[in-house]
Every structure is written in structure tokens, then in C-alpha cells.
Amino acid sequence: MDRLLLIDGHSVAYRAFFALPVDNFATTTGQHTNAVFGFTSMLINVLRDEAPTHVAVAFDVSRQTFRLEQYPDYKGNRSKSPQEFTGQIPLIKQVLDALHIQTFEKDGFEADDIIGTLATQAEAAGMEVLICTGDRDALQLVTGTTTVLYPRKGVSDLARMTPEAVQDKYGVAPANYPDIAAMVGETSDNLPGVPGVGPKTAAKWLGQFGSLDEIIAKVDQIPGKAGESMRAHLDDVIRNRSINALIRDLDLPAGPADLAFSTEWDRDAIHTVFDALEFAALRTRLFDYLGGGDEQVATDTGVSIDVTVLGAGQVQPWLDEHAATDAVGLDVTGVLRPVAPRADAVAIAAADGAAAWIDTSTLDPADDAALKAWLADADRPKVLHDVKGQVHALAAQGWTLAGVRADTALATYLVKPDQRSYDLADLSLRYLKRELGVGDDSGQLAFDDDSAGAETAGQRARATLDLWGVLETELEQQEPLTLLRDLELPLVDVLARMEARGIGVDSEHLDTLHAEFTERMLAAAQDAYDAIGREVNLGSPKQLQEVLFEQLEMPKTKRTKTGYTTDAEALQQLFVKTEHPFLAALLAHRDVTRLRQTVEGLQKTVQPDGRIHTTYAQTIAATGRLSSADPNLQNIPIRTESGRRIREAFCVGAGFDTLVTADYSQIEMRIMAHLSEDADLIEAFRSGHDFHTVMAAKVFERDPSDIDGGLRARIKAMNYGLAYGLSSYGLSQQLSITTGEAQALMDDYFETFGGVRDYLRGVVDEARQTGFTETIMGRRRYLPDLQSDNRQRREMAERMALNAPIQGSAADIIKVAMLGVERALDEAGLTSRMLLQVHDELVLEVAAGEKDQVEQLVRDQMASAADLSVPLDVSVGVGRTWHEAGH
DNA sequence: ACCAGCACGTA
DNA sequence: CGTACGTGCTGGTG
Numbered sequence: 001m002d003r004l005l006l007i008d009g010h011s012v013a014y015r016a017f018f019a020l021p022v023d024n025f026a027t028t029t030g031q032h033t034n035a036v037f038g039f040t041s042m043l044i045n046v047l048r049d050e051a052p053t054h055v056a057v058a059f060d061v062s063r064q065t066f067r068l069e070q071y072p073d074y075k076g077n078r079s080k081s082p083q084e085f086t087g088q089i090p091l092i093k094q095v096l097d098a099l100h101i102q103t104f105e106k107d108g109f110e111a112d113d114i115i116g117t118l119a120t121q122a123e124a125a126g127m128e129v130l131i132c133t134g135d136r137d138a139l140q141l142v143t144g145t146t147t148v149l150y151p152r153k154g155v156s157d158l159a160r161m162t163p164e165a166v167q168d169k170y171g172v173a174p175a176n177y178p179d180i181a182a183m184v185g186e187t188s189d190n191l192p193g194v195p196g197v198g199p200k201t202a203a204k205w206l207g208q209f210g211s212l213d214e215i216i217a218k219v220d221q222i223p224g225k226a227g228e229s230m231r232a233h234l235d236d237v238i239r240n241r242s243i244n245a246l247i248r249d250l251d252l253p254a255g256p257a258d259l260a261f262s263t264e265w266d267r268d269a270i271h272t273v274f275d276a277l278e279f280a281a282l283r284t285r286l287f288d289y290l291g292g293g294d295e296q297v298a299t300d301t302g303v304s305i306d307v308t309v310l311g312a313g314q315v316q317p318w319l320d321e322h323a324a325t326d327a328v329g330l331d332v333t334g335v336l337r338p339v340a341p342r343a344d345a346v347a348i349a350a351a352d353g354a355a356a357w358i359d360t361s362t363l364d365p366a367d368d369a370a371l372k373a374w375l376a377d378a379d380r381p382k383v384l385h386d387v388k389g390q391v392h393a394l395a396a397q398g399w400t401l402a403g404v405r406a407d408t409a410l411a412t413y414l415v416k417p418d419q420r421s422y423d424l425a426d427l428s429l430r431y432l433k434r435e436l437g438v439g440d441d442s443g444q445l446a447f448d449d450d451s452a453g454a455e456t457a458g459q460r461a462r463a464t465l466d467l468w469g470v471l472e473t474e475l476e477q478q479e480p481l482t483l484l485r486d487l488e489l490p491l492v493d494v495l496a497r498m499e500a501r502g503i504g505v506d507s508e509h510l511d512t513l514h515a516e517f518t519e520r521m522l523a524a525a526q527d528a529y530d531a532i533g534r535e536v537n538l539g540s541p542k543q544l545q546e547v548l549f550e551q552l553e554m555p556k557t558k559r560t561k562t563g564y565t566t567d568a569e570a571l572q573q574l575f576v577k578t579e580h581p582f583l584a585a586l587l588a589h590r591d592v593t594r595l596r597q598t599v600e601g602l603q604k605t606v607q608p609d610g611r612i613h614t615t616y617a618q619t620i621a622a623t624g625r626l627s628s629a630d631p632n633l634q635n636i637p638i639r640t641e642s643g644r645r646i647r648e649a650f651c652v653g654a655g656f657d658t659l660v661t662a663d664y665s666q667i668e669m670r671i672m673a674h675l676s677e678d679a680d681l682i683e684a685f686r687s688g689h690d691f692h693t694v695m696a697a698k699v700f701e702r703d704p705s706d707i708d709g710g711l712r713a714r715i716k717a718m719n720y721g722l723a724y725g726l727s728s729y730g731l732s733q734q735l736s737i738t739t740g741e742a743q744a745l746m747d748d749y750f751e752t753f754g755g756v757r758d759y760l761r762g763v764v765d766e767a768r769q770t771g772f773t774e775t776i777m778g779r780r781r782y783l784p785d786l787q788s789d790n791r792q793r794r795e796m797a798e799r800m801a802l803n804a805p806i807q808g809s810a811a812d813i814i815k816v817a818m819l820g821v822e823r824a825l826d827e828a829g830l831t832s833r834m835l836l837q838v839h840d841e842l843v844l845e846v847a848a849g850e851k852d853q854v855e856q857l858v859r860d861q862m863a864s865a866a867d868l869s870v871p872l873d874v875s876v877g878v879g880r881t882w883h884e885a886g887h
Numbered sequence: 888a889c890c891a892g893c894a895c896g897t898a
Numbered sequence: 899c900g901t902a903c904g905t906g907c908t909g910g911t912g
Contacts, residue, residue, distance in 0.1 A: 537907095537908080539894095539906090539907055539908070540907080540908055540909080541892085541893055541894075541907095541908075542908075542909075543908090560892080560893070561891090561892070561893090562891095562892065562893085565893085565894090566893085566894085567893080567894060567895080568894080568895075590894085590895085593907095594894090594895065594896070594906095595896095597905080597906065597907090598896075598905090601905075601906085617903095620902095620903075620904095621902055621903060622902080623901080623902060623903095625898085625902060625903075626903095627902085627903050627904070628897095628903085628904080629903095629904060629905090630904095631904090631905085632896085632897085632903080632904045632905070633897095634896095634897055634898075634903075634904085635895085635896040635897035635898085635903080635904065635905085636896080636897070637896060637897080638896090638897075639896085639897090643896080668898090720900095721900060721901095722900095723900085723901070724900035724901045724902095725900055725901075726899095726900050726901095727899055727900075728899090729899045730899060730900055731900095733899080734900095739899095792899095795899090799900060799901065800901070800902095802900090802901080803900080803901040803902075804901085804902095806901090807898090807901065807902060810898090811902095838897075838898070839897080839898040839902085839903095840898065841898085888911100888912075889910105889911080889912075890909105890910085890911075890912100891908105891909095891910080891911100892907105892908090892909095892910100893906105893907085893908085894905105894906090894907085895904105895905090895906100896903100896904090896905090897902100897903085897904095898901100898902080898903090
């Protein structure tokens with residue numbers, strides 16, 4: 001028998017749009033594809049599972065329908081579809097075109113009406129009908145031969161709504177579903193129902209009276225609150241019923257018989273469309289289905305793999321047989337941190353399809369040695385996902401890891417640096433269409449069930465290997481492969497060592513500071529309470545607003561989403577105006593509370609070895625920078641005197657002589673000079689004199705000796721703001737001058753440094769054309785919002801485009817320097833070691849007698865990390881504490 | 888328990 | 899109405 005599949009295109013795509021994270025589905029040019037992906041994925045599943053002989057997809061053509069004329073608020077609660085969604089509809093139509101699936105749309109009507117018409121005609125012609133839609137109004141079409149496939153959640157789980165299923169769920173026959181809906185209401189269409197009447201009551205009445213018309217006729221006989229409510233909202237019900245009735249006799253250009261579906265596709269057309277959408281895995285699924293399923297098709301519910309749990313004496317033979325030459329996927333479970341790491345198990349997925357799982361606690365000495373040697377063998381290639389934590393875990397076992405050919409998290413980061421997470425399960429779903437078993441994310445082993453742990457870990461190892469298979473081809477077309485191999489991957493080991501070393505801390509000093517800050521905090525709080533005659537929570541912006549703007553009736557500050565700002569800058573301005581002692585006390589309280597908090601945070605993270613071990617994140621910052629967490633050692637105070645005292649707590653550890661800090665001076669401006677090739681800017685750096693003064697002298701056409709502090713400060717602010725996309729408004733705020741003056745300053749500046757102006761303009765123009773920016777080492781950042789119609793978003797993207805090459809190139813350079821420093825220290829056989837990185841600064845711990853050598857070595861490595869048209873200046877400081885070693 | 892918003896430290 | 903981060907608090911939601 002013929003089977004007609006009818007799909008409500010908008011409804012299904014809309015479901016897909018919200019079911020799949022928009023951030024995870026975009027092409028390298030920034031086109032969002034989550035709705036297209038979800039729609040296509042569902043389409044392929046239904047084609048495969050239902051094998052229809054005829055197919056059509058209906059779309060809503062616009063919002064103006066006869067229903068809207070009848071009820072102006074129809075679907076009025078639907079926020080205007082986001083542009084990210086509507087932009088995908090044409091792409092869905094392209095996919096359908098390539099598959100030769102006919103689409104319908106009709107002015108003034110909804111997709112549902114088209115579907116109602118085609119379903120009615122098809123039934124009359126003796127066809128079976130399947131309707132795929134997320135719109136419940138279609139349930140009225142269900143009959144013995146017409147079934148609605150309703151997405152339960154996401155796009156892969158469809159409920160088959162037969163007459164029995166409708167009866168079960170709503171207590172009425174399909175034909176009566178609109179009657180129920182009219183009384184209950186439909187929130188998604190903004191059709192209000194009768195308050196107090198739910199599906200249960202509505203179905204009961206329908207059972208009693210037989211039809212909605214009868215209920216309306218005899219509405220006076222309905223007892224109780226619900227009856228009363230029904231009488232009061234009778235007009236709504238009648239209106240709802242007339243709106244939710246589907247039209248079933250539209251005049252359409254084609255009938256069911258014209259919709260025959262064949263898989264005799266134009267393969268080239270499909271490749272073209274799927275290439276453009278970068279749907280590699282989906283294409284495979286489509287052709288697998290086409291091929292008739294003789295191949296094993298990866299399903300959404302996960303692949304089951306055979307994992308051999310290796311027992312005593314089996315490790316060496318297995319490794320020899322399966323993990324000798326081809327790269328394998330490797331997954332270490334345990335505690336994957338620099339602090340108290342632990343490796344519980346190792347899963348290996350080999351290229352030949354075999355997989356093994358090894359429990360580290362049951363290894364005999366021979367197995368241990370075999371595994372250890374294999375892990376450390378650089379000629380046994382391995383692929384891992386987010387390898388740094390696993391390096392820590394293996395190190396706890398006394399094992400080193402070599403031969404890491406790829407890290408799939410880093411690889412994905414280089415291709416899509418704006419993603420906020422690179423979870424293996426997510427990537428597996430996205431690139432492999434494979435769901436991973438439910439292992440918990442922490443990497444902890446399941447407590448009792450080894451086989452479940454082995455299965456999950458094996459799946460992760462397999463997914464990692466397969467993921468690399470997909471990513472490698474994607475990377476090879478671009479520069480990121482070099483970045484991965486020569487920069488990020490080698491850096492993993494360096495970072496792991498730095499994390500494992502930690503930095504020495506003087507806990508007593510921290511305790512002293514904490515006590516002192518606590519005392520000062522309490523005093524400031526008391527001062528604040530005295531000033532207003534009551535106690536409030538000084539940490540609550542909400543309560544502060546009450547005090548400032550209601551009790552004290554101070555002038556309003558800048559608006560925030562929830563009221564008026566109480567940030568330090570605004571409070572300072574209020575203090576200048578009012579000189580109210582509360583403000584002084586509050587500001588003091590803020591400062592010292594913050595310091596105390598910082599100290600407390602550090603105290604909590606000091607390990608038994610008397611050191612703090614931060615964790616560096618290599619895939620967080622979209623520009624290529626590292627970030628530091630648990631604790632963050634990249635934001636330890638330095639600007640204020642009290643803040644610097646916290647730096648005194650970071651000190652040289654036992655067995656070492658001193659700390660050394662080395663930082664790049666004005667690295668971002670130097671990169672700007674290099675990239676812009678502005679002759680005057682380059683000259684300013686080559687002159688070797690105070691940079692900001694020289695720059696000011698050029699702008700104001702004076703001798704450097706005639707540049708006073710004020711002029712220097714202006715140009716300094718300009719210099720720093722430049723790489724951030726500073727506006728005249730921003731500059732005026734920072735310098736407390738008018739926007740006119742700020743604009744004049746910017747004009748003067750750009751007139752002097754025309755190369756800089758041209759460069760900045762060019763960066764944005766090029767990014768708009770190509771869709772991305774690039775650092776000196778070819779690290780890309782994609783900025784689709786450069787095309788946004790929303791001014792705020794677009795301008796934000798423009799500033800990101802200005803900043804990304806500069807900040808990102810600086811990140812590239814210091815990463816190169818870190819590799820150089822680590823390698824040089826090692827080659828020189830020195831004990832001294834690198835501990836911290838703070839974006840443009842390195843902190844090292846230096847052993848007795850190595851100071852001069854280390855200083856020279858670090859200077860050399862940092863200065864030669866990149867070959868720019870200006871020198872890379874490095875300044876070095878030495879001291880017992882981080883504070884002393886600072887400059 | 889989780890989340891958004893605010894505030895604030897660094898480069 | 900300047901980029902890139904991480905953390906801790908409050909006060910709202912569950």
C-alpha cells in the first residue's frame with residue numbers, strides 16, 4: 001500500500017532549533033545549522049524507519065493567516081522567531097530540493113491546513129498517511145490509517161499517535177481533540193482556555209454530552225465552579241474551536257499521487273548541499289540508509305562495542321597485537337587533576353576494532369611494566385581527548401605518556417575556539433552521531449560494576465579515535481594542524497608540569513593578612529552602619545540601592561538591568577558630589593572585603609605540600625590565551641598596596657633560591673606595530689625611550705622633554721584602548737574629558753599613526769569578507785556577528801575582530817616562549833623551573849647558583865619567540881616573593 | 888540545588 | 899559606549 005509522509009516543516013525545524021544547542025551547530029563561516037541538522041536528522045530517521053512511498057513538506061508562508069484576522073492575539077506570545085532560526089528555513093528547503101522532496105506553502109494558511117488537505121485527499125485515495133509535526137492541532141486528522149508522529153523530546157524520539165494513543169492520552173477520539181483543546185486552551189498558540197478546566201474535566205464533559213455543541217447548548221446544566229467558569233468563558237471556547245479547526249479542502253497545485261518519493265537522487269546535488277552545511281556524519285547516515293542498511297549504521301542510541309577486560313599476563317600480548325603501529329584511542333579514568341591525581345583504569349580502542357580495558361589496581365608487575373613501556377613509547381601513537389588531566393593521572397601511577405598524536409579537544413578548539421565546552425559526549429554526538437554511554441563526566445570509575453566502567457571507557461576511547469578521524473581531514477585543509485602539532489600539543493606537557501609543581505605559599509603570611517583584612521572589614525562596616533543609622537548587607541547591590549537612592553536620596557547612577565549601579569566608579573562619583581561618609585566607608589569595605597575574599601580563597605587551596613597548584617585551561621579563551629582556575633592565579637591583585645601584600649605570600653619553595661619573573665613590555669602594541677607596519681610606531685619602539693612619552697611627542701609634535709604627565713597619560717590611555725576598539729566615549733570616560741576632546745585626540749593620534757588607522761580598518765574589513773580573523777601564527781577566530789543586523793551585536797563583533805589578532809598573537813608568542821624556556825632549561829640540565837604564566841609574564845623558581853644562567857636563557861627564549869619588525873623587550877625581576885620579583 | 892546579575896581582580 | 903578571563907556574593911527560582 002502507498003504511504004504518504006507529510007511533514008510540518010516549520011514545526012519540526014522549530015523543535016530542532018530549541019532541542020539542539022545553537023552554539024554547537026555552525027559552519028566554519030558562522031552559519032547556524034542546528035535546525036537544519038535536527039530537521040534532516042529526523043527526516044532521515046523517518047524515511048528509514050517508515051519507508052514512505054510518497055513525501056511532502058509543508059511550510060507556513062508568513063504570519064498573516066485567516067486565523068490571525070479572526071483573533072489578533074493568535075500565536076501572539078511567540079517571540080519573533082530569532083534570525084538564527086528563520087535564516088535556516090531556506091537551507092532546509094535546499095536539503096529537500098536535493099532529495100527531490102516537494103514542498104508546499106500557501107499564502108494566508110498554515111502548514112497544518114496544507115497537511116489537512118493532503119491527508120484528506122490521500123485517505124480518500126486509499127493511502128496510508130503519516131504526519132510529522134509538533135503541532136497538536138494535527139491530532140484531529142488521526143484515523144485508522146492516518147498517524148501523527150509527534151516529537152516527544154528532541155528530534156529523535158517520536159510518539160506514534162494512533163486513534164488509541166490519542167484516546168489514551170486525551171480521553172477522547174481524535175475527531176474530538178479540537179473540542180478538548182478549545183476548552184483547555186493552547187498556550188503555544190496563545191489561545192486561553194477556560195480557567196479551572198483541564199483535559200480531564202473537558203473529556204468528562206465530552207463523554208457526558210457527546211459533543212462540544214451539546215456542551216455549549218446545555219452549559220447551564222453544568223454544576224460547580226468549573227461550570228461557572230465555562231459559562232463565563234464561552235466566547236473564548238467558541239472562538240478557539242473555530243480557530244483550531246483545520247482546513248481540509250485547500251486548492252493545491254499538486255495532489256498526493258504527485259508526491260511519489262524515490263531515492264534515485266542526484267548525488268552531486270546532495271554532496272553540494274551537505275558540503276556547504278558541513279554535515280559529514282549526516283551525509284554518511286543518509287547514504288547508509290540509501291545503501292539499504294547492509295552496513296552497520298551508527299544509531300542515536302549508542303554503539304555497543306566489545307571491550308576485553310585484560311587480566312594478568314594479557315597486557316603485553318594485547319598491546320603487541322592491536323596497538324603496535326596504528327594510532328589508538330586512549331581514555332584514562334580516575335582523578336584527572338594536578339592535585340591528588342589517580343588513574344583507576346585505562347581504556348584503549350585500537351584501529352583494528354579491538355578494545356581493551358585495564359584496571360590499574362590489579363596489575364601484576366609484568367603487566368605494569370608492559371603498559372608503562374607502551375605509554376612511554378613515542379612510536380606507539382595515541383589519540384586522547386583533553387589529555388592534560390590524564391597526564392596527571394598517569395603520572396600518579398609513575399607513568400609518563402608519549403606519542404600523543406592528537407588531542408581531540410584541542411583540535412576542536414582550534415577549529416571552533418568560541419565554543420564554551422568541548423565535552424567528548426557532545427562532540428561524539430555532533431561529529432559521529434553517536435551517543436556515549438552514561439559515564440559520569442568526572443572521569444570517576446563506577447563504584448561496583450567494572451564491566452559498565454569498561455564499556456563506557458571503551459566507548460570514550462573509540463569515540464576519541466573516530467573523532468580524530470573526522471577532525472584530521474577537517475584540519476588538514478587549514479593551518480590549525482600546525483598549531484596543534486607544534487604549539488598546543490607540546491604545550492600540554494609543559495602546562496601539566498607547571499600545574500604539578502605549583503607555587504610555594506607562606507601560609508602564615510596569608511593568615512596574618514586574613515586577620516588584618518577581617519579587622520579592617522569589620523571597622524569599615526561599622527563606619528558604614530553608623531553613617532546611616534542602621535545595618536544593611538553591604539554586599540547586596542539591592543539593599544545598597546535602597547540606602548543610596550531612597551534613604552539618602554542621592555542622584556541616580558547609571559542604569560543596570562535591575563536598577564542603578566553601585567559599582568566603585570559610580571560610588572566614587574557620588575562621593576565627590578555628596579561627600580557622604582557612608583560612601584567612603586562602603587568603598588573601603590568593598591576593597592578590603594575583596595582582598596579578604598581573595599586571601600580566603602587562596603588559603604583553601606594550599607595543598608599539604610605547602611604549595612598552590614592552579615589548573616590551566618587551554619580551550620577556554622576564544623583568542624588563544626590560557627586561563628587559570630582553582631584557584632585563578634592570573635588575577636592576583638597588584639595595583640594597590642594592600643593587594644601587593646597578597647603577592648608577598650607567593651614565595652620561593654624549599655630547595656630553591658629565588659623567584660624570577662619575566663614579562664614582555666607592551667607586547668600588544670609591539671604586535672600592533674608589526675602588523676600595521678606603521679613607520680612611526682615602529683620607530684617609537686626602536687628608539688628605546690619611554691614608549692608612551694615618545695608616542696605623545698609624535699602626536700603633539702613636541703620634543704619628548706616637553707611631554708608632561710597629563711599628555712603622556714592621554715596617549716597612554718589611547719595606546720592601551722586601541723586594541724580594544726576604544727570609542728571616543730570610552731576614552732572620554734577614562735580621561736574625564738568631553739567626547740569632543742576625546743574625538744579630537746583620536747583624530748590627532750590617527751593622523752600621526754595613519755598606518756595603525758589603516759590596519760585597524762583593514763582587519764575588520766577582511767574579517768567581514770572572510771568571516772574570521774587570524775593571528776600571526778594562523779590561529780583563527782570566526783565572527784559571524786560581523787554580518788548581524790543588530791547594531792550592538794555587530795559592533796561588538798567588530799571590536800572582537802580588532803582585538804583577536806593582537807591578543808591572540810601575544811598568546812601565540814608567549815606559548816612559543818614557554819616551549820622554548822621549558823626545553824632550554826631541560827637541555828641545560830638546570831633544576832630551575834617554570835611555575836606560572838600570566839598572559840605576558842612567566843614566573844620561575846630558580847635553584848641556587850642558576851640565577852644568571854636562567855635569566856639569560858629566559859630573556860633569549862622570550863625575545864626570540866617571534867620575529868617581529870620591532871624588538872620583543874623582556875624585563876626580568878628577581879626576589880624571594882612574587883611581589884619582590886615583580887617590577 | 889541551580890542560575891542570573893552584579894561587582895571586581897588580572898592582562 | 900573596550901578586549902579576554904574566574905570567582906564570590908545576593909536573591910531569585912526549583
